[in-house]
Amino acid sequence: MSTNTENKLTAKDFSSDQDVRWCPGCGDYSILKQVQTILPELGLKREEIVFISGIGCSSRFPYYLNTFGMHSIHGRAPSIASGLKVANPNLSVWVITGDGDALSIGGNHLIHLLRRNFDMNVLLFNNEIYGLTKGQYSPTSPEGKVTKSTPMGSVDHPFNPLALAAGADSTFIARAMDRDPVHLREILLEASRHKGTSLLEIYQNCNVFNDGAFSPFTDKQSKADNTIFLEHGKPCVYGKDGNKGLKLDGAQPVVVDLSSGDNSLEDLWVHDKYDRFKSGVLMRCFDTPMPDRESLPRPFGVFYQEDRPCYEDLLQEQIQVSVQRKGQGDLDKLLKGTNTWEIA
Amino acid sequence: MEPTNSKTALQAKEERKDVTILFAGDSGDGIQLTGSQFSNTSALFGNDISTFPNFPAEIRAPQGTIAGVSGFQLNFGSVELFTPGDLCDVLVVMNAAALKANLHNLKLGRTIIANSAGFDKRNLSLAGYIDGNNPLSDGSLGKYRVIEIDITKLTREALKETSLGTKEKDRSKNMFVLGFLYWMYNRKMEPTERFIQEKFAGHPELIEANIAVLKAGYHYGDTSETFTTRYEVKPAPLPSGVYRNIMGNQAIAIGLIAACQKAGLSLFYGSYPITPASDILHELARHKNFNVRSFQAEDEIAAITSAIGASFAGNVGITASSGPGIALKGEALGLACMLELPLVIINVQRGGPSTGLPTKTEQADLLQAVYGRNGEAPIPVIAPSSPRDCFSMAFEAVRIAVEHMTPVFLLSDGYLANGAEPWRFPKSTDLGTIKAPIRKQNPKDDWQPYTRDERGVREWVLPGTEGMEHRIGGLEKEDGSGNISYDPENHQKMVDLRADKVARIADFIPAQEVDQGESSAALCILSWGSTYGAIKTAVRELRAEGQDVAHIHLRYLNPFPKNTGQLLRSFGKIMVPELNKGQLVKMVRSEFLVDAKPLTKVKGLPFTATEIKESALKALQS
Numbered sequence: 001m002s003t004n005t006e007n008k009l010t011a012k013d014f015s016s017d018q019d020v021r022w023c024p025g026c027g028d029y030s031i032l033k034q035v036q037t038i039l040p041e042l043g044l045k046r047e048e049i050v051f052i053s054g055i056g057c058s059s060r061f062p063y064y065l066n067t068f069g070m071h072s073i074h075g076r077a078p079s080i081a082s083g084l085k086v087a088n089p090n091l092s093v094w095v096i097t098g099d100g101d102a103l104s105i106g107g108n109h110l111i112h113l114l115r116r117n118f119d120m121n122v123l124l125f126n127n128e129i130y131g132l133t134k135g136q137y138s139p140t141s142p143e144g145k146v147t148k149s150t151p152m153g154s155v156d157h158p159f160n161p162l163a164l165a166a167g168a169d170s171t172f173i174a175r176a177m178d179r180d181p182v183h184l185r186e187i188l189l190e191a192s193r194h195k196g197t198s199l200l201e202i203y204q205n206c207n208v209f210n211d212g213a214f215s216p217f218t219d220k221q222s223k224a225d226n227t228i229f230l231e232h233g234k235p236c237v238y239g240k241d242g243n244k245g246l247k248l249d250g251a252q253p254v255v256v257d258l259s260s261g262d263n264s265l266e267d268l269w270v271h272d273k274y275d276r277f278k279s280g281v282l283m284r285c286f287d288t289p290m291p292d293r294e295s296l297p298r299p300f301g302v303f304y305q306e307d308r309p310c311y312e313d314l315l316q317e318q319i320q321v322s323v324q325r326k327g328q329g330d331l332d333k334l335l336k337g338t339n340t341w342e343i344a
Numbered sequence: 345m346e347p348t349n350s351k352t353a354l355q356a357k358e359e360r361k362d363v364t365i366l367f368a369g370d371s372g373d374g375i376q377l378t379g380s381q382f383s384n385t386s387a388l389f390g391n392d393i394s395t396f397p398n399f400p401a402e403i404r405a406p407q408g409t410i411a412g413v414s415g416f417q418l419n420f421g422s423v424e425l426f427t428p429g430d431l432c433d434v435l436v437v438m439n440a441a442a443l444k445a446n447l448h449n450l451k452l453g454r455t456i457i458a459n460s461a462g463f464d465k466r467n468l469s470l471a472g473y474i475d476g477n478n479p480l481s482d483g484s485l486g487k488y489r490v491i492e493i494d495i496t497k498l499t500r501e502a503l504k505e506t507s508l509g510t511k512e513k514d515r516s517k518n519m520f521v522l523g524f525l526y527w528m529y530n531r532k533m534e535p536t537e538r539f540i541q542e543k544f545a546g547h548p549e550l551i552e553a554n555i556a557v558l559k560a561g562y563h564y565g566d567t568s569e570t571f572t573t574r575y576e577v578k579p580a581p582l583p584s585g586v587y588r589n590i591m592g593n594q595a596i597a598i599g600l601i602a603a604c605q606k607a608g609l610s611l612f613y614g615s616y617p618i619t620p621a622s623d624i625l626h627e628l629a630r631h632k633n634f635n636v637r638s639f640q641a642e643d644e645i646a647a648i649t650s651a652i653g654a655s656f657a658g659n660v661g662i663t664a665s666s667g668p669g670i671a672l673k674g675e676a677l678g679l680a681c682m683l684e685l686p687l688v689i690i691n692v693q694r695g696g697p698s699t700g701l702p703t704k705t706e707q708a709d710l711l712q713a714v715y716g717r718n719g720e721a722p723i724p725v726i727a728p729s730s731p732r733d734c735f736s737m738a739f740e741a742v743r744i745a746v747e748h749m750t751p752v753f754l755l756s757d758g759y760l761a762n763g764a765e766p767w768r769f770p771k772s773t774d775l776g777t778i779k780a781p782i783r784k785q786n787p788k789d790d791w792q793p794y795t796r797d798e799r800g801v802r803e804w805v806l807p808g809t810e811g812m813e814h815r816i817g818g819l820e821k822e823d824g825s826g827n828i829s830y831d832p833e834n835h836q837k838m839v840d841l842r843a844d845k846v847a848r849i850a851d852f853i854p855a856q857e858v859d860q861g862e863s864s865a866a867l868c869i870l871s872w873g874s875t876y877g878a879i880k881t882a883v884r885e886l887r888a889e890g891q892d893v894a895h896i897h898l899r900y901l902n903p904f905p906k907n908t909g910q911l912l913r914s915f916g917k918i919m920v921p922e923l924n925k926g927q928l929v930k931m932v933r934s935e936f937l938v939d940a941k942p943l944t945k946v947k948g949l950p951f952t953a954t955e956i957k958e959s960a961l962k963a964l965q966s
Binding site: 018045050052062065066068069070071076078081084085086091325326327335343 | 384579582584585586590601602605646649651653659661678683772811812815816818819
């Protein structure tokens with residue numbers, strides 16, 4: 001990839017000529033805007049970027065970006081992107097997917113993409129509902145969720161997407177939300193800089209079929225007390241006045257009140273995104289906030305990151321080694337094989 | 345025949361035009377290896393050969409049982425051969441079950457070579473011989489010539505000085521059989537000795553043991569006076585040139601590599617292991633120095649979609665599978681059709697439906713390949729006729745896919761995949777070039793991704809090409825721009841354009857030829873795929889007997905060569921033999937309004953030439 005410092009592109013350069021056709025008020029608009037805003041920061045040319053999506057509301061995304069793109073079939077974007085990256089490792093590849101696309105019909109492809117660690121970015125728009133098919137529950141819908149397909153409430157236990165990614169040995173695991181554009185942009189940039197598959201779950205409000213699914217984390221009044229924004233090397237502080245924190249009691253996260261005087265900043269858990277175990281504990285902070293009892297805050301930010309060789313690089317290495325050992329392929333030698341005879 | 349140079353009066357040497365040997369034993373007896381070694385040696389000697397391995401789906405089915413019998417049939421001759429032979433002249437059986445399973449495949453009066461150690465009480469009972477009756481001694485094989493050898497004992501004897509355990513010693517008993525047959529048919533042992541040295545490199549004790557047993561088998565023939573005859577099968581008068589031996593799957597892999605080299609493109613192979621297609625993956629994975637990127641995907645769907653992704657980026661995306669795996673790829677085939685990107689899909693057909701008969705051959709996926717997708721999704725379909733033709737048709741598949749920007753189906757089958765024959769391989773310079781319609785520069789400001797040339801083909805613009813960013817997808821696209829369109833007129837137009845593009849490929853394939861016979865013959869046998877050899881043999885014999893029969897073999901099934909209809913209409917009767925319930929016959933009846941009649945077989949086995957002949961004679965009389 002070449003870097004392009006002259007004539008720096010702007011967000012507008014990344015808008016295609018197509019009308020954006022999500023429902024008015026959809027969280028996807030914000031995500032599109034933040035992605036268009038950060039793309040010029042990558043220092044790449046438009047033609048070096050490819051967006052691949054599956055099926056679902058979010059998967060219309062590539063049509064709205066003036067880069068190369070493919071709107072493919074349901075759940076298969078990770079494997080299409082894998083082939084693309086093998087064929088041309090120089091491209092900046094982005095997979096756009098949703099909770100149904102990535103975790104239900106395409107669940108197999110997602111976990112295998114993560115373990116292989118291709119250098120690409122996966123943006124998983126989670127709205128906890130099937131929007132494009134008009135409102136059935138999804139693999140991230142909470143238990144008891146009443147939808148068109150679950151009039152008596154869902155009996156499915158939902159996925160925790162980040163814990164799933166960790167189980168597949170993902171090398172970059174993060175969460176952001178549509179309603180916090182500044183933080184979303186910051187995490188998008190971090191994801192794009194990671195060498196390896198970065199999985200970024202983005203809470204996205206479907207205002208038509210699942211309005212307010214994330215309101216405890218996104219609404220002004222409740223956000224501060226229900227969320228914690230992780231920063232590597234910093235203590236885990238949250239709350240309206242920064243008056244709450246997280247401590248580790250053995251393997252258990254515990255909420256502490258910093259205003260009582262029993263605990264100070266020094267006592268708190270310092271976030272280490274390279275710590276596989278502790279990041280796993282954060283991923284499991286998955287409580288549904290209840291008004292009547294104290295619950296753990298929902299973390300946002302980069303949970304985990306590690307360096308691991310990328311599939312496409314290892315494959316290229318093998319090709320090079322093969323050429324070193326056997327020489328550049330000689331077609332006549334291949335056609336001839338090892339045992340021949342002549343008939344006069 | 346004049347006996348030549350006989351060592352003793354008891355050891356005459358007879359000349360034979362062609363011989364069919366069937367090796368049979370437990371799937372752990374090394375039957376496939378014995379068969380393929382004899383084939384290679386015979387091919388090197390200059391015989392024409394045709395082989396047919398037939399093995400159970402289980403890796404090690406219960407020893408001694410009929411279910412566990414593995415077979416390898418080899419036809420070699422001093423004349424041109426097109427099939428592995430209907431019935432065999434020599435049946436080699438390592439145990440009682442192998443005899444029971446295969447006796448019906450032996451010509452009357454011909455030879456059984458039996459390992460007598462495989463006919464003990466236990467083996468007889470496992471094979472289901474009632475009351476332990478031993479067919480070798482109860483007189484029931486009176487119509488055949490039986491050569492009994494205690495191969496197990498002689499093998500152990502030959503290795504008594506070595507430190508190998510009994511189990512290890514017994515593993516080389518297939519070499520004894522091979523050595524004995526090399527003696528019987530006057531073959532040199534060197535090629536197999538070389539093979540053993542390579543196979544067991546680093547294990548000198550195994551090299552020594554296997555060669556010792558091979559020689560013991562040879563010398564046993566030489567010194568034992570039990571046998572009266574040695575046979576001579578002279579080299580076949582094949583067209584002059586340099587030959588090698590080739591198996592179908594191997595030929596496909598080499599054909600794909602050759603085509604990609606000729607197109608100047610890298611080969612991406614996405615695949616999920618499945619019998620009988622996996623050998624293509626194994627072969628391709630060995631040739632990374634040809635810039636082959638082989639990718640073992642997590643499932644069949646990822647195998648094809650990764651290939652589509654690679655094609656988008658400018659590789660030749662290729663995937664292969666068999667029956668159930670192809671079914672899983674259906675949705676992605678529709679996508680490839682819609683995107684109009686090159687893609688090659690190889691179906692090494694096997695017995696179906698569902699898991700069916702994984703190791704047996706069938707041709708029952710033709711209609712699936714031609715029609716089996718949602719929506720109007722035409723895909724070109726081609727099929728090789730023999731193991732060596734797998735090379736040419738794999739090359740063709742890449743050519744059509746790349747030059748016409750379309751997915752292409754290549755229909756092989758289990759019989760071609762594992763069968764072998766001599767191949768007068770081409771020089772790289774003899775192969776045609778393949779011209780990819782890649783556009784590297786924006787020609788003008790109003791360039792559009794779905795603008796077509798006079799053949800109806802769009803340009804291939806790879807991600808990374810400056811100023812030509814565009815989006816493609818599975819939704820119906822507007823003519824030209826490729827933007828999403830739900831316009832009724834546009835959908836009609838796009839469906840027609842995609843169909844037209846595939847139909848026009850008929851302008852870029854060879855005209856259909858009549859393989860044998862006159863175009864006015866009373867009966868035309870119309871075939872496709874791996875049945876070629878049996879039908880060619882049958883028609884040759886029928887014509888030699890004065891019957892007015894012709895043979896047409898189709899390698900291009902969608903679109904058909906342009907003159908196909910005209911040719912077919914010139915015959916009195918048309919018979920279509922297929923290893924399915926009648927699929928090509930449906931296509932030609934609907935396409936050309938000809939009264940073609942089916943001849944079908946679904947036993948997991950190829951047609952024999954005899955079956956074709958008998959049916960042809962009946963058809964001529966009806």
